[in-house]
Amino acid sequence: MSHPILHIAVVGHTNTGKTSLIRTLMHDRTFGEVRDRGGTTRQVTSARLGNDDQTLIELYDSPGLENAPALIEWLDAQPGERHDGPERIRRLLEDPEGRERFDQEARVLELMQSADVGLYVIDAREPVLEKYQDELAILGDCARPLVAVLNFTATSDSREREWREALARVKLHTVVAFDAVVRDPATEQRLFEKLASQLDAFAPTLEAWLDQLEQENRQRLNAALRAIADLLIDAAACRRDYPLDDDLAREEALNALRKQINAREQSCVGTLLDLHRFGRDDVTDDELPLTDGKWESHPLDPETLAVYGIRTGKHIGAGAGAGAAIDLSTGGLSLGAGTIIGTLAGAGAGLARTWGGEMLDRFRGQGRLAVDEGALRVLAARQLDLLAALIRRGHASQQPYRPGQADRWQDQRLPEPMRRARHRPEWSTLNQDVTSQSGREAAVARLTERLARDLGLSEES
Numbered sequence: 001m002s003h004p005i006l007h008i009a010v011v012g013h014t015n016t017g018k019t020s021l022i023r024t025l026m027h028d029r030t031f032g033e034v035r036d037r038g039g040t041t042r043q044v045t046s047a048r049l050g051n052d053d054q055t056l057i058e059l060y061d062s063p064g065l066e067n068a069p070a071l072i073e074w075l076d077a078q079p080g081e082r083h084d085g086p087e088r089i090r091r092l093l094e095d096p097e098g099r100e101r102f103d104q105e106a107r108v109l110e111l112m113q114s115a116d117v118g119l120y121v122i123d124a125r126e127p128v129l130e131k132y133q134d135e136l137a138i139l140g141d142c143a144r145p146l147v148a149v150l151n152f153t154a155t156s157d158s159r160e161r162e163w164r165e166a167l168a169r170v171k172l173h174t175v176v177a178f179d180a181v182v183r184d185p186a187t188e189q190r191l192f193e194k195l196a197s198q199l200d201a202f203a204p205t206l207e208a209w210l211d212q213l214e215q216e217n218r219q220r221l222n223a224a225l226r227a228i229a230d231l232l233i234d235a236a237a238c239r240r241d242y243p244l245d246d247d248l249a250r251e252e253a254l255n256a257l258r259k260q261i262n263a264r265e266q267s268c269v270g271t272l273l274d275l276h277r278f279g280r281d282d283v284t285d286d287e288l289p290l291t292d293g294k295w296e297s298h299p300l301d302p303e304t305l306a307v308y309g310i311r312t313g314k315h316i317g318a319g320a321g322a323g324a325a326i327d328l329s330t331g332g333l334s335l336g337a338g339t340i341i342g343t344l345a346g347a348g349a350g351l352a353r354t355w356g357g358e359m360l361d362r363f364r365g366q367g368r369l370a371v372d373e374g375a376l377r378v379l380a381a382r383q384l385d386l387l388a389a390l391i392r393r394g395h396a397s398q399q400p401y402r403p404g405q406a407d408r409w410q411d412q413r414l415p416e417p418m419r420r421a422r423h424r425p426e427w428s429t430l431n432q433d434v435t436s437q438s439g440r441e442a443a444v445a446r447l448t449e450r451l452a453r454d455l456g457l458s459e460e461s
Contacts, residue, residue, distance in 0.1 A: 003205040006057045008195075009115035009144075011108050013135060014064025016123040017151040020180035022047050022059050024394040025188065027277045031061075044111050049209060056209045062111050063104040068134035071102050075138070085141030089113065105138070112142040117199055124150040124158045124177070128166040136170055145198040146172060149191070153177040174198060183394040185217055220275050221391075222448070225455075227275075228383040229417075229447040231268040233440065235261055236376055236414070236421035237428035240369040250367060257369050260430050261379075268383055276390040370422065373414060384455055415450045417443035 010018045023031045026047050049057040075088050082088075089109050092098045099106045112118050118139060122132070139146055148167050153160050160177060167175055176191050189210060196206040238261065242253040273280060371379075413419070420443060421427050427440040 001208075002054060003056060003208050004202060005055055006117070006195075006199070006202045006205050007060065007115045008057060009060050009062060009108075009111045009118045010121060011062050011112065011118050011139060012065065012121035013123070013132060014066050016064070016121045016126075017180050018064070018121045019061050020394070021119070021121055021149065021151060021178065022061055024178075024180045024183055025049065025059065025191075029278060029282070044107060051212050056205050056212070060111055060115065062108045065105055065108055065135045065138075067102060067105060068131050068138055071105050071138060072134045074098060074102070075141075086113070086143050089138075089141050109138070109142060112139060112144055115144060116202065117145045117147065117195060118142070119147050119149050120172075121149045121151055122163055124153045124160050124163055125155055127159065128162050133166070133170060136167075136172065146174070147191075147194055147198065148172055148175040150175065150177045151180055154179040154182040179394065181394045183392055185213075185391075189213070221452075224272050224275050224387050224390075225448045225451045226444065227268050227271040228380070228387065228451055229444045231264060231383065232376060232380055232418055232447060233421045233444055234264055234428045234430050235371050235379055236418045237424050237426070238371055238430045239425045239428070242367050242369065244365050244367050250369075253367075253369050257371070261371060264430060265379060265382075269386065272383070272387055272390060276393070278390060278393070282393075373422075376414060376418060377412075380451075384451065388455060415447055417447040417450070 010022055012018055019031065023029055026049065028047075031047055043063070045061045047059045047061070048055050049059065071092075075092065076082065078088065078091055080087060080091065092102065093106055093110055120136065120139060126132075136146075148163075150158075150160055150163055152158060164175055167173070174194055174197070176187070176194050178187050178191055192206050192210055192213075196203050199206070238257065240253040240257045242249040270280070273282065414422075420439075424439065424443075425431050427437055427443065
């Protein structure tokens with residue numbers, strides 16, 4: 001179904017964050033130029049919001065208003081009816097000397113007259129000054145609906161309350177707080193709902209865009225959570241075998257595993273950045289905090305014992321020294337991100353009796369390397385923390401995200417799909433000669449649902 005295109009002029013004083021606002025609405029950090037100094041935008045530029053089939057909204061970035069007090073005086077000195085706003089603006093735009101003197105203001109006013117609505121962007125950290133009231137008066141002369149957008153409201157020095165009171169005094173009651181640096185999907189939705197309340201003729205257009213926005217957010221979230229789940233299943237199921245009593249082979253296997261997990265993690269980071277339309281320079285690659293170098297999974301964990309055919313009732317109370325435990329050694333090597341490798345070095349007499357000849361032959365004289373359980377927790381924590389930050393990060397942010405201490409899952413068991421994956425080497429795409437991945441897809445789906453709950457999000461939201 002075709003909808004009329006809504007044309008929105010983004011206007012305001014110099015350096016209030018107009019370009020930043022458009023970047024965040026577009027989810028595109030490459031739009032325009034953002035700098036701390038004023039007057040960066042000198043020409044009117046446009047941006048498109050819509051779907052593959054149709055443009056629904058055109059956003060127009062504009063130069064900053066800089067000389068409103070002088071322009072008010074100029075307009076008041078012109079002959080004609082003072083209260084006929086559109087006529088006053090027409091006289092300015094048709095006057096060569098006036099246009100030259102107030103070049104930037106003329107560009108903005110010309111844009112406003114051709115737009116369906118204006119977004120007046122305010123730096124909420126600034127004091128309420130008379131020049132801003134002059135700007136609102138001049139924009140009001142264009143006889144177009146106007147919505148005030150309070151930017152930078154998430155800062156400690158925001159004057160949001162003062163601005164709301166000042167705007168009410170000039171009878172501008174359609175106001176929305178929208179911080180272009182700290183993105184809030186709910187606030188983004190409220191902004192378009194405010195526009196819909198002002199523009200009955202474009203209600204279907206805005207409804208279509210809100211539906212599109214909700215669908216994009218849901219698909220982006222689901223894809224991101226699945227990417228993390230894929231990483232964790234790959235890491236949990238990853239294995240590297242080496243001949244026992246061959247220190248060089250063991251070192252080579254450890255290095256290979258380290259590099260593979262590191263590369264796999266970086267691939268996931270890249271996927272999350274791409275999904276949220278950020279670049280690699282938007283996130284630093286700080287190392288993970290080290291674990292204590294111990295394999296946190298108890299060798300008599302019922303899941304582990306059941307997978308290897310050990311009857312839990314017989315061996316749970318025996319203790320690790322009774323010969324019924326998997327013999328583990330630990331190392332402190334990093335997987336490129338501070339993760340620890342656990343080494344399954346051999347099997348005890350209890351395992352030999354239970355596995356039988358075929359399994360014993362498989363492991364006699366062979367060590368096996370796998371990613372430590374604590375490391376898996378840290379991998380999950382890093383990705384979930386990054387995803388949470390990207391969801392809240394506006395596309396006008398100038399400071400790169402730096403991960404902090406990863407503390408998710410520290411006191412919990414691994415989710416069931418990851419515990420199962422530790423005994424399903426065929427589930428990891430990092431393992432060689434994998435011929436079957438039966439059950440992997442269901443495990444990834446279950447883990448995706450668990451990650452959504454841990455992040456405080458629902459896949460349907």
